[in-house]
Amino acid sequence: EPKDPPLSETGHARALRLAERLVDAQVSAIYATGYRRTQQTASPTALAHRLEVRTYDAAMPAKDFAARLRATHATGTVLVVGHSNTVSAIAAALCGCEIAPLGEDEYDRWIAIRADRNGATTLEEGRY
Numbered sequence: 372e373p374k375d376p377p378l379s380e381t382g383h384a385r386a387l388r389l390a391e392r393l394v395d396a397q398v399s400a401i402y403a404t405g406y407r408r409t410q411q412t413a414s415p416t417a418l419a420h421r422l423e424v425r426t427y428d429a430a431m432p433a434k435d436f437a438a439r440l441r442a443t444h445a446t447g448t449v450l451v452v453g454h455s456n457t458v459s460a461i462a463a464a465l466c467g468c469e470i471a472p473l474g475e476d477e478y479d480r481w482i483a484i485r486a487d488r489n490g491a492t493t494l495e496e497g498r499y
Contacts, residue, residue: 378411385479388499389450390415392481398422399447402440404429409452416450429457437464441486458482466492 378386389412398420403409405426413424427436440449453461455473458480463470465484473480483495 375407377407382408382412382478385499386412386415388479390419392499393448393450394419396448397446398450400425400444401450401452402427403452404454404457406454409454413450413452427451429454433457433460433464436461440465462494466494468492468494470494470496 393416398416399422401413401417401420401422402425403413406429410424410426416422417424440451451458451461455475455477459470459472459482462482462484465486470482479498481495481497481499485493485495
């Protein structure tokens with residue numbers, strides 16, 4: 372259990388805030404790694420949008436995962452719940468831009484990559 376702990380009460384509150392932030396979005400897919408905390412973070416959004424959380428391999432190279440996301444989801448909002456050591460690389464691979472690394476104690480960082488129909492991307496960062 373210590374290697375795969377559940378979300379704390381604060382983590383559950385953050386997961387609910389994330390779901391609230393995405394309530395009006397056209398969420399078409401949700402991905403999380405196989406760990407309890409990422410699955411539990413994704414769960415409220417999945418319930419709200421009646422979607423299954425798709426598990427992805429945390430060890431998959433960011434450029435490969437980004438290519439898979441682009442190929443599989445041409446439209447809609449895709450939520451990816453990852454880890455402090457992988458999220459920045461996945462976002463950077465999606466936008467072709469620099470993304471500051473996440474700190475190990477940074478649990479509420481919002482990184483949104485938007486692609487238009489020509490593939491041009493914009494980056495938005497914040498907190499949820």
